[in-house]
Every structure is written in C-alpha cells, then in structure tokens.
Amino acid sequence: MATKTFNFSFLLISFVLLVITGCNNYKYTYDENKKHHGKKSFQNNYSHPEKKSFLKWQLEKFKNPVNHELKETTTEFIFPNVNSIINSNNDLICWLGHSTFLLKINNKIIITDPHLSSRASPFTFIGPKRKIPNLVSFSNLPQIDVTLISHNHYDHLDITTIKEIYKKNSKTFTLAGLGHKHILNFLSSNSLIELDWWENFAYQNLSFTFVPVQHWSSRVIVDRNKSLWGGWVIEYENKKIFFAGDLGFSKDIIDIKEKFGEFHLAFIPIGAYAPRWFMKTMHVNPFEAVKIHKIIAPKKSIAMHWGTFKLTDEPLNEPPIKLRESLLSENIPLDTFLILKPGQIIDID
Numbered sequence: 001m002a003t004k005t006f007n008f009s010f011l012l013i014s015f016v017l018l019v020i021t022g023c024n025n026y027k028y029t030y031d032e033n034k035k036h037h038g039k040k041s042f043q044n045n046y047s048h049p050e051k052k053s054f055l056k057w058q059l060e061k062f063k064n065p066v067n068h069e070l071k072e073t074t075t076e077f078i079f080p081n082v083n084s085i086i087n088s089n090n091d092l093i094c095w096l097g098h099s100t101f102l103l104k105i106n107n108k109i110i111i112t113d114p115h116l117s118s119r120a121s122p123f124t125f126i127g128p129k130r131k132i133p134n135l136v137s138f139s140n141l142p143q144i145d146v147t148l149i150s151h152n153h154y155d156h157l158d159i160t161t162i163k164e165i166y167k168k169n170s171k172t173f174t175l176a177g178l179g180h181k182h183i184l185n186f187l188s189s190n191s192l193i194e195l196d197w198w199e200n201f202a203y204q205n206l207s208f209t210f211v212p213v214q215h216w217s218s219r220v221i222v223d224r225n226k227s228l229w230g231g232w233v234i235e236y237e238n239k240k241i242f243f244a245g246d247l248g249f250s251k252d253i254i255d256i257k258e259k260f261g262e263f264h265l266a267f268i269p270i271g272a273y274a275p276r277w278f279m280k281t282m283h284v285n286p287f288e289a290v291k292i293h294k295i296i297a298p299k300k301s302i303a304m305h306w307g308t309f310k311l312t313d314e315p316l317n318e319p320p321i322k323l324r325e326s327l328l329s330e331n332i333p334l335d336t337f338l339i340l341k342p343g344q345i346i347d348i349d
C-alpha cells in the first residue's frame with residue numbers, strides 16, 4: 001500500500017509541477033518539404049499505433065499491482081578507473097549505466113546520453129531513483145570532446161550532467177536533434193550543434209550522423225515532439241558505430257543499414273519494455289533488440305538501457321535474462337551481443 005500511495009502521489013505532484021513549469025520557452029520551426037516535420041511537431045517516419053495513455057498505465061498498476069516471479073535484485077557494478085581510460089592508447093568503451101557510455105576513439109572522448117545524477121526526473125526529490133551508485137563523480141569525469149544526445153527524456157538528457165561537462169571543457173561539442181536550444185540554452189552557440197535526421201557533423205577525423213528511429217520527445221506538458229529524437233552513427237577510419245538511443249522497432253533500422261552498410265559496433269536498448277500494450281511502440285524488448293542486432297549485423301552489439309533506473313514494470317534484472325533467451329532461441333552466439341556490468345571497460349578491437 002505504501003508503494004501504491006507513493007506512486008500515485010508522485011504522479012500527482014509531477015503532474016501539478018509540470019503544469020506549473022509547463023510554459024517552457026520552446027520554439028518549433030519546420031521545413032514543410034520534410035515528411036517528419038509536421039505542422040505542429042516532429043513525427044516518426046513510419047505510421048504506428050497511437051501512444052497509449054500514461055495515466056491509464058499508472059491507474060491499472062494502482063488497481064492491479066504487478067507481481068513478479070523474478071525477485072528484484074540490484075545490478076552488479078564496478079567503479080571504473082577513469083585514469084586508465086584517459087591514459088589508454090587503445091580505443092575503448094566504458095558503460096556508466098543506462099544509456100551513458102564513455103567512448104575513447106582516436107584519442108578523443110565521447111559520451112552518450114550523459115546521466116550522472118541521482119534521479120531520472122525533472123525534480124531532485126522525487127522520480128525514478130538511480131539503483132546503482134553514480135560510478136564516476138563529476139570531479140572525476142574526464143574532459144569530454146563530444147556529447148551525443150539521443151532525445152530529451154529525463155533518463156537521457158540530464159541538464160546537471162551536461163552543465164558539468166561544459167564547465168570542464170567549454171570547447172566541448174554537444175550534438176542533439178533539432179529543437180534543443182531552449183533546453184540547452186546555457187551552452188554557447190558554438191558548442192551546441194543541432195542536427196536534422198541524416199545530417200552530419202565532422203570533428204577532426206570523426207563523423208557523427210543523426211539518424212531516424214521511432215520514438216518521441218517531451219519534458220513538460222506542452223512540448224510534445226517539439227524537439228527531434230534519433231540515434232547516432234559514428235564513423236572513423238574504416239569503422240562505423242551505431243548508438244540506437246531509445247526506440248520502438250520500425251523500418252528505420254533497415255534504412256540505417258541500407259545507408260551505412262557494414263557496422264563494427266552497435267549499442268542497443270534492451271530494457272523498459274513492460275507492459276507491452278503501453279511500451280511496444282516506443283521501447284523495444286530484448287527479442288526486438290535481437291531483431292535490430294540481426295539487421296544492423298555489427299561484429300558486436302552492447303546492451304544498454306537496463307539495470308540503472310526502474311522506469312517500467314519488468315524487474316530490473318530481467319532484460320539480460322530475456323536477451324540471453326532470445327539469442328539462444330535464434331542460435332546467435334552470446335558473445336556477439338554483450339551484457340556489460342555498469343563500470344566495465346572493454347577495448348574496441
């Protein structure tokens with residue numbers, strides 16, 4: 001009952017506060033020649049069922065609390081040695097939980113959807129709390145050359161973390177979809193690079209392309225789909241890396257594969273999928289993550305978007321179990337779709 005009351009009051013307080021803070025100073029500008037630029041907001045490339053009501057999901061949970069066979073356990077984690085990342089001569093990846101990866105490529109440091117705060121929420125006192133400790137303190141965070149933002153949801157775009165990154169290196173580049181200026185207004189105009197789908201930003205010998213995936217955006221009540229969401233393709237030397245962001249399964253994945261061809265690595269979300277009637281359009285489950293892995297066909301995929309924040313109804317530790325089951329059922333070698341521990345560092349070979 002305590003949880004029920006808590007969930008419900010969280011919902012109520014959030015709603016009231018979001019209405020109060022809802023008059024965010026966004027500006028939607030669009031190009032009528034582009035299919036995904038709607039008159040009032042951005043839209044996905046391919047038609048899909050209407051997103052179901054968040055309130056209906058919460059009310060159903062309140063009436064019929066989810067009973068898991070699998071006991072909730074905490075995710076095993078490691079505190080990474082940040083100096084070993086900074087001083088390494090090899091290209092490497094370090095998972096910092098959820099969708100946050102540090103990548104060291106060609107001696108440049110890139111971070112994806114940086115989130116080092118204690119909650120994935122507009123508020124510091126309420127909302128989904130981090131289930132593992134923050135693995136790198138702000139003071140320990142290396143200087144970041146490029147930050148990649150997939151979209152503006154609170155578990156992906158954390159203002160506090162982006163401010164800290166900028167404080168450490170004012171020459172850092174923050175790459176996001178169109179329509180993020182009002183949210184990231186503390187960044188200089190040189191630092192924030194807004195891209196439309198398929199647009200590209202080159203930095204030294206690295207190239208970053210913003211690519212379409214099926215999702216949505218919103219931070220307050222009135223800004224739904226006013227900023228653009230997507231994934232990223234990083235190209236360097238003869239390698240390509242796909243960072244899928246947050247997504248439901250759609251034909252966009254086939255388009256990305258057709259456009260870029262061979263991939264070396266892919267970061268694919270596997271968590272935040274239950275209940276399916278509500279989540280399916282916007283979040284893949286492990287079975288669909290494997291479908292993306294098969295289409296993109298990288299040498300290796302890396303699982304993300306699980307084990308860090310409890311956002312949905314499945315137990316925190318279920319996504320990797322379901323991922324293994326899906327890989328085995330498709331006869332795909334387990335070592336081609338890696339499940340890292342938060343904090344783990346691996347070389348890009």
Ligand SMILES: [Zn+2]
Binds near residue numbers: 151153
């Ligand atoms: Zn999202």
